[in-house]
Structure formats: structure tokens, C-alpha cells
Amino acid sequence: xSVATTNYYDRRGILGTLGxxxxxxxxxxxxxxxxxxxxxxxxxxxxxxxxxxxxxxxGIPDFSQVQNFIKIWSETxxxxxxxxxxxxxxxxxxxxxxxxxxxxxxIGRYAFTGASFILMFFLAGLTLPLKLAIIPxxxxxxxxxxxxxxxxxxxxxxxxxxxxxxxxxxxxIRTLPNELEDAARMDGASEARIMWSIMLPLVRPAMxxxxxxxxxxxxxxxxxxxxxxxxxxxxxxxxxxxxxxxxYTTDWGVLFSGLTLSAAPIIIIYIVxxxxxxxxxxxxxxx
Amino acid sequence: xxxxxLRGIKKRFRDTExxxxxxxxxxxREFVVFVGxxxxxxxxxxxxxxxxxxxxDGEFVLNGHRMNDxxxxxRGIAMVFQxxxxxxxxxxxxxMAFGARLMGLDKAEVERRIAEAxxxxxxxxxxxxxxxxxxxxxxxxxxxxxxxxxxxxxxxxDEPLSNLDAALRSEVRLEIAKLHREIGGTMIYVTHDQVExxxxxxxxxxxxxxxxxxVGSPRELYETPANTFVATxxxxxxxxxxxxxxxxxxxxxxxxxxxxxxxxxxxxxLKLGLRPDGVQLHRSASEGFAGRVEYTEYLGxxxxxxxxxxxxxxxxxRTTPNDLYTPDEAVTVSVTPGAAHxxxxxxxxxxxx
Numbered sequence: 001x002s003v004a005t006t007n008y009y010d011r012r013g014i015l016g017t018l019g020x021x022x023x024x025x026x027x028x029x030x031x032x033x034x035x036x037x038x039x040x041x042x043x044x045x046x047x048x049x050x051x052x053x054x055x056x057x058x059g060i061p062d063f064s065q066v067q068n069f070i071k072i073w074s075e076t077x078x079x080x081x082x083x084x085x086x087x088x089x090x091x092x093x094x095x096x097x098x099x100x101x102x103x104x105x106x107i108g109r110y111a112f113t114g115a116s117f118i119l120m121f122f123l124a125g126l127t128l129p130l131k132l133a134i135i136p137x138x139x140x141x142x143x144x145x146x147x148x149x150x151x152x153x154x155x156x157x158x159x160x161x162x163x164x165x166x167x168x169x170x171x172x173i174r175t176l177p178n179e180l181e182d183a184a185r186m187d188g189a190s191e192a193r194i195m196w197s198i199m200l201p202l203v204r205p206a207m208x209x210x211x212x213x214x215x216x217x218x219x220x221x222x223x224x225x226x227x228x229x230x231x232x233x234x235x236x237x238x239x240x241x242x243x244x245x246x247x248y249t250t251d252w253g254v255l256f257s258g259l260t261l262s263a264a265p266i267i268i269i270y271i272v273x274x275x276x277x278x279x280x281x282x283x284x285x286x287x
Numbered sequence: 288x289x290x291x292x293l294r295g296i297k298k299r300f301r302d303t304e305x306x307x308x309x310x311x312x313x314x315x316r317e318f319v320v321f322v323g324x325x326x327x328x329x330x331x332x333x334x335x336x337x338x339x340x341x342x343x344d345g346e347f348v349l350n351g352h353r354m355n356d357x358x359x360x361x362r363g364i365a366m367v368f369q370x371x372x373x374x375x376x377x378x379x380x381x382x383m384a385f386g387a388r389l390m391g392l393d394k395a396e397v398e399r400r401i402a403e404a405x406x407x408x409x410x411x412x413x414x415x416x417x418x419x420x421x422x423x424x425x426x427x428x429x430x431x432x433x434x435x436x437x438x439x440x441x442x443x444x445d446e447p448l449s450n451l452d453a454a455l456r457s458e459v460r461l462e463i464a465k466l467h468r469e470i471g472g473t474m475i476y477v478t479h480d481q482v483e484x485x486x487x488x489x490x491x492x493x494x495x496x497x498x499x500x501x502v503g504s505p506r507e508l509y510e511t512p513a514n515t516f517v518a519t520x521x522x523x524x525x526x527x528x529x530x531x532x533x534x535x536x537x538x539x540x541x542x543x544x545x546x547x548x549x550x551x552x553x554x555x556x557l558k559l560g561l562r563p564d565g566v567q568l569h570r571s572a573s574e575g576f577a578g579r580v581e582y583t584e585y586l587g588x589x590x591x592x593x594x595x596x597x598x599x600x601x602x603x604x605r606t607t608p609n610d611l612y613t614p615d616e617a618v619t620v621s622v623t624p625g626a627a628h629x630x631x632x633x634x635x636x637x638x639x640x
Contacts, residue, residue, distance in 0.1 A: 179372035182339050187386030187437070188360030197385070201376040 039263070046257035053252050068257035078258070080233055081240035085262075088150050088236055089219050092157035096214055097207055099158070100165030105195055107166070108173035109181070119170060125163030130156070134227060141228060152228045153236075157221070161214040168213070172206035173199065208276040212269075219266050237262045289315050289363075289440035289473040290350055291336070297344035298331055298497075305331055306497045308345065313475065313490075318467050321477045322484040323494035323520070329477045332494070333443050336475065337366050350440070360389070365434035366443040370450065371426045373418040379429050380414040387436045397436070404435040407469065424455050431466065444476045448483060460486060481521055485509070493517050515635035518560050518628060524591055524603040529559045529576070530632070543577040543597025546622045549629070556632040563591060563605040565626030568618045575621035578602065580612040594618055 045053050046068055047061035072078050106112075107119050130137075141152040176199060184194045200207075225239040232240075241258040244251045291313040298306040306328045313319050321329040334340045336347060338359035347354045354362050365386075373382050380401060387397045405411045408428040418426055427447060434442055447463070448456045464487055467474050478484055484491050485505045493500045493508065493516070500520075501513040512518035512526075519525045531538040531545075533554045539545040551557075569575065578594040581601065585608060592612050594602045602620060612618065629638040 177370060177372065179368045179370050180374065182334075182337075183366070183368055183372035183374075183433075184385075185339065186337060186359050186364070186366050187433075188358075188389040189385075193389075198374055 039267075042256050042263070043260050045253065046260040048253050048256075050250075050252045053256075068253045069261070071251075071254050072258050072261065075254075076240060076243055076258075077232060077235075078240070078261070081235055081237045082261075084150065084234060084240075085219060085237040086265075088153045088157070089215060091150075091154045092161065092218050093211060093215055095154065095158040096161035096165050097211060100162050100210065101169050101200070101203070101207065102195075103162070104166045104169030104173055105199065108170045109199075119166070122163050122166040125159070126167065128163075130160055131223060134223075138227060147228055148230050148234065150229075150234060153224055156224050156228075157214075157218045161218065164213055165210040168210045169203065169206055172203050176202055205276050208273050212273060215269065216266060219262075289313075291441065291473070292348040293332075293336075293345070294348065295345035296332070296335060296342055296347065298328070298335060298340070299343040304343075304497065306335075309499055311492060311499065311502065313473060316471050316473060318464075318474045318476065318487055318489045319492060320484040320488035320490070321475065321492045321494055322479065322481060323500075325479055327494040328497040329479075329492075329494050330445055333366075333445055333475065333477050336441075337364055337443055338362055360386075363440040364443060365437045365439035365441075366445065367430045367434050367447050369446045371418075371430040373426060373429055373433070375418055378415050378417050379410060379421075379432075382418070382429055383433045383436045386433060390437065400436040400438070401432075404432040407435070407466070408432045423451050424459060427451065427459055428462075431463075435470070440472060442472050442474045444474065446478055447476070448478070448480070463487065481523065485521070491521075493520060495520075511637065512560075512628065513637050515558060515560070515630050518630065518637075522562055524563050526628070527561045527563075527600060527602040528630070529561065529596065529600050529602070530556065530598065531559045532556050540576050540596065541598045544575055544619070546575055546627075547624075549625070549627060551629060551638065557638060558630040558632055558635065559622075560628030560630055561602065561620075561622060562626065562628075563603045565623045566602070566604045567621050567623065568592060568594070568604050568606060568610075568612065569621060570616070570618060572617075573619050573621065575619040576602075578618055578620055580614055580616045580618055582614055583612055585611065592618075594620060596620070 041058065044059070044061050045057075047063055047065050048059075049065075049067075052059075052061070103118075103122070107115050137156065138147070141147045141155075144152075146152045146155075180198055180202075181194055184198045189197065220238055221236075222238040222242075225236045229235055229239065237258075241255060241262065244255045244258065291311075293309050293311040293313075296306055296309040297304060309332060321332060323329050331340070335342050338354070338357065342355050349362060349364075374385065377385065383401045383404060384397050387400055392400070401414075402411075405414060408431060410425075410428055410432055413421060413425060413429070418429065421429065427450075430447070444463070448459055451459060460483060463474075463476075467487075476483075476487060488505055490502060491505055491508055492502050495516050501508060501517045503511075505521075508517055508521045512521065515528055519528065529540055531540050533548055533551055533556070535554075536548050537545040538548045538557075538559055546559075576596050578596040581593045581595050583593070584591040587608065590606050590608050590611060592604045592606050594604060596602055604620065606612070630636065631638055
């Protein structure tokens with residue numbers, strides 16, 4: 001009797017544990033499938049012709065069929081678009097991270113009147129729907145005569161990225177111990193050197209988070225290039241790929257192959273930085 | 288060479304004054320310990336000396352030069368922080384080299400100094416490690432090493448042992464004492480632990496509420512405390528203060544007996560200070576203060592008995608470990624001749640005959 005009772009309780013314990021862990025696993029696996037499915041379908045469709053896509057949308061394609069990619073290469077300025085995207089995204093990211101980190105450092109490390117106001121000012125930017133301002137922005141760019149110029153995109157993206165960057169970095173920089181700064185000051189380091197040699201290496205995970213947070217929307221942005229850029233040789237990738245979206249017919253296969261190529265750099269950046277990204281997100285929890 | 292003079296140092300944070308005029312002379316090669324309860328201003332004073340916070344009022348003079356407006360790194364002072372504040376992304380060598388390089392020393396000299404410090408602190412095997420790969424004691428030594436390579440005139444140590452466990456603490460304490468003998472610089476050490484203060488210091492500065500209560504050698508502070516604060520702060524278990532009235536040649540406690548008075552100025556109320564080793568307990572009723580045993584602490588080599596005196600004061604007394612009292616036992620407390628301290632009942636100052 002007592003043995004049976006023990007077993008009964010044991011079994012329930014194991015089942016309970018398995019049940020909880022198993023449920024967690026099922027949710028995680030389901031989530032992974034949901035997340036990956038669109039990417040997989042995009043990659044599959046890149047190797048299919050348009051009729052094939054509609055006949056068997058989920059079928060595994062013949063991966064040796066690369067006509068779509070050849071078509072992208074030969075019929076569009078793909079390389080040009082890719083370089084433009086790199087240029088715009090790269091310049092924006094450099095500006096966002098440099099200016100954002102410096103602003104966050106000042107707000108986070110120095111006590112001065114108006115520090116919290118400046119932080120609130122940046123945070124207010126998070127609530128601003130930038131696209132609503134498209135008409136004034138258009139006139140502004142026209143008056144600055146940088147319409148049809150990548151500078152217009154870089155400016156808008158930098159303004160777009162600063163609020164979240166300042167927000168993330170300020171929070172992180174504030175958590176760094178004051179004694180480190182004092183120690184560096186005793187060692188004779190100037191303010192600039194304290195920031196550069198002591199603080200910045202420690203906030204790298206936060207910079208990666210802020211970077212990824214911003215690089216994806218900027219790389220994928222379609223709206224601002226559409227408004228600001230007319231010249232084909234200045235178009236970014238998402239804009240350039242619309243060549244295949246006709247009013248009556250759309251070459252889906254080619255479009256998907258273009259999207260695959262366009263998503264690839266971001267996915268690669270993400271994978272390379274994911275270790276730091278995760279480290280940054282959990283650093284508070286583990287310490 | 289290092290001769291520090293603090294003259295009327297005050298520190299205000301906005302409207303709150305935390306240091307109310309500190310005057311202190313510190314001589315060359317002295318080991319000075321600032322001790323006091325937390326919030327007494329000892330760490331603030333150390334930061335003012337380091338130059339990390341500006342001095343609101345008064346003058347800090349080091350070797351004849353006014354230091355109030357001199358940058359921290361140009362004062363010839365190095366500091367060891369409570370949390371060690373090692374740069375987490377640099378290895379031990381880089382941690383020590385950072386300050387030395389900023390002093391403008393050439394590469395060979397930096398290397399020579401680090402080798403010297405590493406040898407003195409037994410860090411040679413750890414030079415390529417990151418701080419997170421070190422134990423608490425090792426980190427502590429790196430922090431000291433970082434101060435050493437700058438070859439400062441004055442070392443400041445801010446509660447350097449508080450992050451170590453008890454066993455390591457006494458070990459590192461000995462090392463710091465040894466280090467002071469070897470390098471011979473002036474050291475200013477902040478702690479709230481009176482054992483550290485007593486064992487390390489040439490000179491102890493007892494602070495309370497932003498003021499210096501007393502400056503003196505450990506022996507002076509223990510044997511002739513200037514007031515009741517110092518008397519109860521130094522020594523463990525702490526000195527018991529009994530309110531007594533001086534009448535004729537007796538000191539009487541309210542409803543509980545009396546003891547013989549030493550040579551004392553004038554009659555009236557005063558505070559009688561009794562250290563645990565300055566009293567004896569008697570089971571039989573005899574001359575002295577009446578009281579009841581509250582509890583006993585057995586420590587192996589001796590024991591402490593806590594007695595509730597008839598006027599409500601809790602008195603601690605040292606006894607031999609074989610002489611244990613049971614709670615609620617009635618005892619009489621007598622005072623060892625010459626072991627009593629007398630303090631004014633009004634302001635707590637020491638009364639000397």
C-alpha cells in the first residue's frame with residue numbers, strides 16, 4: 001500500500017515536471033515554426049517560377065533553378081541598390097551610435113540642470129509617428145536641396161534612431177559603477193579617455209542592442225526612399241525591388257529572390273551579433 | 288615625503304553640511320585610520336583629500352602646496368576603492384599599466400614598476416587574467432598594485448577589507464601592515480571596524496557626525512578616551528556608562544549601591560565608564576553595584592557576562608571561562624581600582640582628576 005502510494009506521488013511528480021517542461025518546449029517549438037515559416041517560404045519561393053508558387057506554395061523547390069537570381073542580377077541595378085542600402089544604413093548607424101552614445105553618456109553620467117528634461121525630450125521622440133511629418137519633411141529637404149540625395153535619408157534615419165538609442169544607452173550607462181570613473185580619474189584619465197577607454201568597452205552589449213534595434217527598420221525602410229529618392233541610381237534595395245511589382249502582373253519568383261538577397265545581410269549580422277545581443281539583454285539578470 | 292594639513296575643511300552637498308570644519312595634521316610615513324559609524328563623513332573626507340569631490344571651505348595643503356584646486360591625478364595620491372574598481376575589460380597588467388602610462392612614463396619604466404609591484408604582491412602568475420577570473424583577495428591585491436605603480440606620496444584606502452570574508456580579512460590586514468612597512472608611504476585608511484583601526488594605525492582619527500571626536504594612538508584612545516562617544520566606540524564589548532552621583536568619596540548609583548570614587552573634581556552627577564575588564568562580579572553581596580545576570584557569552588579563552596544593573600543599565604563584564612553565571616543570578620559589581628573612566632554628565636567630556 002505504502003509502496004503504491006509512493007509510486008503514485010512519484011509518478012505525479014514526474015508527470016507534473018514533464019508536463020510543465022513539455023508544454024514549455026511545445027510553445028517554444030511552435031513559436032520557432034511560426035517565426036521561421038515566412039522566411040522559409042520566402043527562400044523556397046525564390047527558387048520557383050510564379051506559376052509554381054501558386055500551384056504548390058509550400059512545396060520544396062529545385063534549388064538548382066537560379067533563373068530568378070540571374071534575372072535580378074541582369075535586369076536590375078541590384079548591386080547598385082545593395083551598395084546604396086549599405087551606404088545609407090551604414091552612415092545612419094554610425095551617426096546614431098556615435099551621437100546617441102555621447103548624448104546618453106552626458107545624460108547618464110553628469111549631473112546638470114536640465115538632464116532629465118533632455119532625456120524626456122529624446123523619449124518624446126519615441127512617441128512621435130515620423131511618417132505623419134512627411135510633408136513638412138519633404139519641404140524641409142527641398143529647401144535644404146537634398147531631395148533626391150541620400151543625405152535626406154541619412155538625416156531622417158538618424159533622427160528616427162536617436163530616441164531609442166539614447167533610451168537604451170542611458171539606462172545602461174547609469175548602471176556602471178561610479179567608482180570605476182573615480183578610479184580612472186585618480187589614474188589621470190581625461191573625461192574623453194574615461195568615456196573611450198573605460199566606459200565604452202563596458203557598454204558594448206547595449207550598443208549592439210541599440211544597433212540591432214535600429215538597423216532592421218532602416219535597412220527595410222521603403223517609405224522614405226519612395227518619397228525622397230527618384231533617381232534610379234540612388235534607390236535602396238526595398239525600393240529598387242518594386243521594379244518587379246507591376247500594376248497588372250508581378251513576377252513573384254524574382255521578387256522573392258530579391259527579398260531573400262536583401263534579407264540575407266541582416267540575418268547574417270543578427271547571427272554574428274546574437275551572442276552579444278543576448279548577453280546584453282540578460283546582463284542585468286545574471287549579475 | 289608627505290606632510291598633509293587639513294585646515295577647517297568643510298563639505299556641503301547643496302544645503303546639508305556633512306563635514307563641519309576638520310583640522311588635522313598627518314605626518315610623513317604615518318598610518319592614519321579614519322574610523323567612525325557609517326554616515327560620519329569619513330569616506331567624504333577621503334574623497335576630498337583624493338580630489339574626487341571639491342572642498343566647500345577650508346584648505347588642504349600637501350607638502351606646503353595648496354591642493355584644493357589641483358586635479359586628483361596631480362596630487363601624488365593613489366586610492367584603493369572599496370569595490371576595488373578594477374577595469375573589468377582589462378587584464379591585471381593593463382589595469383596596473385593604465386595609470387602609469389597616463390603619467391607619461393616610458394614603456395620600460397611602466398614594465399619595471401609593474402614587475403616590482405607584482406613581485407611584492409605575488410601577482411606575477413595572474414598578470415594575464417581578467418578581474419572576473421580572480422578571487423576577492425587577488426582583486427584586492429591588484430587594486431593595491433594599481434596604486435603602487437603610480438608611486439604616490441599618499442595612499443588612500445577606502446574600507447578595503449569590507450568585501451572580504453572574515454578569514455581573508457585578517458590575512459589581508461597583515462599584508463597591508465607589512466606593505467606599509469616596506470614602501471613607507473603615508474597611508475590613510477577608512478574603516479568602520481575598530482579592530483582594523485586598532486591593529487593597523489599609528490594614529491586613529493575617530494569621527495562622528497562630520498566632526499573629529501579624538502585623534503590619538505590606539506593606546507591613547509583606549510586608555511584615555513576624550514569623551515563618551517570615543518569611549519564606547521573603541522573597545523569590544525563596548526564600555527558601559529553608568530549614571531552615578533558623586534557624594535563625599537563615594538559614587539552612588541540610583542537605587543543600587545555605590546563604589547569608591549577616585550580623585551575627582553567636585554561633587555555632583557557624572558558618568559562612570561567601565562570596560563568589561565575593569566569590573567569584577569561577586570556572587571555574595573558585597574560593596575558595589577547591585578544587578579542581575581542577563582546572559583553569558585562563552586568565548587573559549589574567556590567569557591562575557593551581561594548584567595542588568597539596578598538602575599536599568601546593561602553592563603558587560605569579562606570573567607574567566609570557568610566562572611559562568613546563570614541568568615537571573617543576583618550579583619554585585621565592583622570596580623578594579625584605577626580602571627574607571629569618568630565623564631561629565633552634561634556633555635560627555637572626559638573628567639580628569
